[in-house]
Amino acid sequence: MLEVRGVSISFGGLKAVDRVDMDVAEGEIAGLIGPNGAGKTTVFNLITGLYAPDEGSIVFRGQAIHGQPPHRITELGVARTFQNIRLFGTASALENVMMARHCRTRSGSLAAIFFTRAFRQEEAKTRVRALELLEFVGLADVRDVRAADLPYGLQRRLEIARALATEPQLLLLDEPAAGMNETESESLMQLIRRIRDELGTTVLLIDHDMRVVMGLCDTITVLNFGRRLAHGRPDEVRSNPDVIEAYLGRE
Amino acid sequence: MPEFLAAALNAYNLQVAMLITINCLLGLSVWVPLSAGQLSLGGAGFMSVGAYTAALLTLQAGWPITLAIAAGAVFAALLAFLLGYPTLRLQGVYLAIATLAFGEMVRILALNLRITNGALGLAGIRQMVDEVTWYLWDHTSLGSGALDAHTIASLVVLGALLLILAVAVYCLLRQASSRVGRALRAIQADELAAKAMGIDTRYYKLLVFTQSGFLAGLAGGIYAHLYYFIGPSDFGFNRAIEMLLYVVLGGMQTLWGTLVGAAALTMLPELLRFSASYRLMLYGGLLVTLMIFRPEGLLSAATVDALSFRSRRRRAAAAPPGEGAA
Numbered sequence: 001m002l003e004v005r006g007v008s009i010s011f012g013g014l015k016a017v018d019r020v021d022m023d024v025a026e027g028e029i030a031g032l033i034g035p036n037g038a039g040k041t042t043v044f045n046l047i048t049g050l051y052a053p054d055e056g057s058i059v060f061r062g063q064a065i066h067g068q069p070p071h072r073i074t075e076l077g078v079a080r081t082f083q084n085i086r087l088f089g090t091a092s093a094l095e096n097v098m099m100a101r102h103c104r105t106r107s108g109s110l111a112a113i114f115f116t117r118a119f120r121q122e123e124a125k126t127r128v129r130a131l132e133l134l135e136f137v138g139l140a141d142v143r144d145v146r147a148a149d150l151p152y153g154l155q156r157r158l159e160i161a162r163a164l165a166t167e168p169q170l171l172l173l174d175e176p177a178a179g180m181n182e183t184e185s186e187s188l189m190q191l192i193r194r195i196r197d198e199l200g201t202t203v204l205l206i207d208h209d210m211r212v213v214m215g216l217c218d219t220i221t222v223l224n225f226g227r228r229l230a231h232g233r234p235d236e237v238r239s240n241p242d243v244i245e246a247y248l249g250r251e
Numbered sequence: 252m253p254e255f256l257a258a259a260l261n262a263y264n265l266q267v268a269m270l271i272t273i274n275c276l277l278g279l280s281v282w283v284p285l286s287a288g289q290l291s292l293g294g295a296g297f298m299s300v301g302a303y304t305a306a307l308l309t310l311q312a313g314w315p316i317t318l319a320i321a322a323g324a325v326f327a328a329l330l331a332f333l334l335g336y337p338t339l340r341l342q343g344v345y346l347a348i349a350t351l352a353f354g355e356m357v358r359i360l361a362l363n364l365r366i367t368n369g370a371l372g373l374a375g376i377r378q379m380v381d382e383v384t385w386y387l388w389d390h391t392s393l394g395s396g397a398l399d400a401h402t403i404a405s406l407v408v409l410g411a412l413l414l415i416l417a418v419a420v421y422c423l424l425r426q427a428s429s430r431v432g433r434a435l436r437a438i439q440a441d442e443l444a445a446k447a448m449g450i451d452t453r454y455y456k457l458l459v460f461t462q463s464g465f466l467a468g469l470a471g472g473i474y475a476h477l478y479y480f481i482g483p484s485d486f487g488f489n490r491a492i493e494m495l496l497y498v499v500l501g502g503m504q505t506l507w508g509t510l511v512g513a514a515a516l517t518m519l520p521e522l523l524r525f526s527a528s529y530r531l532m533l534y535g536g537l538l539v540t541l542m543i544f545r546p547e548g549l550l551s552a553a554t555v556d557a558l559s560f561r562s563r564r565r566r567a568a569a570a571p572p573g574e575g576a577a
Contacts, residue, residue, distance in 0.1 A: 103449030112429030
């Protein structure tokens with residue numbers, strides 16, 4: 001579904017991502033791990049078009065997406081959450097999700113001004129769909145609360161609901177379990193499984209919580225210093241000597 | 252008609268009321284891009300373009316006033332679109348400076364071009380109130396009662412201006428509560444996240460910029476045909492800042508704040524006339540005081556919400572029966 005081939009990007013003299021290859025197969029939950037500064041988030045930014053790669057290609061469902069603008073890539077079916085939560089803070093939870101229905105809806109200013117039937121129907125649908133998604137992630141009760149006023153764990157869930165509102169085939173989650181306690185990350189893992197099983201969305205996630213990554217992912221890619229260090233099933237990756245060295249150092 | 256009403260409808264009061272509607276349009280032209288997080292100070296430039304275009308069309312091409320004003324607005328919108336293409340890559344204060352520079356360019360062009368008559372400006376522009384007055388004289392018997400024809404004509408023009416403002420407000424409100432408005436708020440809140448959520452930020456920034464140019468150009472065309480004269484100094488740096496003040500002091504969270512700000516700041520210098528030469532000092536002092544004690548502007552979103560009928564009904568519905576309003 002997603003094929004990343006030999007992708008590199010440098011910032012100044014620093015090669016943040018260096019000829020990385022990565023594959024995500026349809027229907028899997030894939031993990032991207034690595035020590036701090038390994039370039040994981042940069043890979044996300046490359047996939048979602050926030051950066052254009054210096055070299056290499058990114059192909060999503062047979063279509064080259066590298067160098068395309070972010071909104072176009074979202075339209076093609078890739079959505080994401082952010083490591084440092086980036087909700088639309090002053091808007092309500094419901095409105096946050098409705099805002100993300102943008103690329104799946106059509107009506108413009110004129111339809112709104114003339115209050116056409118098509119416009120009203122689309123607005124109603126947008127609202128219903130957003131409410132369904134809030135329900136799905138368990139935020140139906142707080143739909144009118146300002147996003148910035150929600151507790152941290154719920155903000156993470158709202159970001160997921162917002163990303164789902166764009167109807168992605170591939171969902172990128174950047175450290176969804178960061179700062180969560182055991183119960184919270186347990187229920188988050190359940191949510192991610194439901195996203196895959198009930199919505200049929202492929203998931204690629206970054207996390208430092210090894211319990212989450214090992215328990216959730218079908219395949220894992222390990223990055224270190226911008227390069228791919230390993231790739232495989234969780235048990236393979238866990239026993240890979242290079243990975244152990246990167247995380248724990250050499251004895 | 253009661254005496255006091257006839258007295259209140261004097262030429263001066265009506266003129267101030269018309270100026271308020273124009274300034275409301277100008278305030279909205281700043282508010283629209285701000286609602287998507289874009290600070291444009293090019294408003295005076297677009298107003299100038301609208302004013303000169305419309306005035307030249309009536310003066311030299313003999314166009315009807317309404318058509319000329321519309322053409323001025325469309326031309327200003329077109330120019331805003333063309334200017335927006337390169338400048339909307341800029342963010343924050345850089346965009347403000349680039350648009351301010353555009354305003355200065357327009358002013359200097361108007362100062363030096365032959366067609367705009369340089370520093371002398373354009374004089375003898377046809378005036379809306381006059382035209383309506385003549386029409387009333389020629390075709391009706393109005394104006395022989397308590398109100399003279401000129402006052403009635405002023406009322407007609409004021410009514411037309413209020414109608415234009417109402418239409419603009421209606422359109423902007425509808426837009427704000429639609430998919431487009433959500434996109435604008437998303438861009439204002441977090442441009443990067445908006446992009447990642449599938450919003451074409453460039454398109455929407457260009458859209459608000461064009462709308463802003465249209466509103467300022469419209470206000471300019473009306474302004475030109477309310478007075479006999481326009482000159483380059485009518486559309487300088489001061490004007491650009493004044494337009495921004497309407498929005499900031501009125502409260503930029505909602506569109507209503509801009510209208511309140513424009514009305515208040517248009518009337519304030521008039522009300523301060525008693526203080527003669529201290530007038531501008533008092534004006535400045537009041538603005539500073541207001542910003543210190545009410546930084547969110549005269550009308551904040553919370554105030555609007557508290558005043559709105561819909562939220563009152565919502566609160567009433569939310570309150571459990573028997574407990575009353577808490």
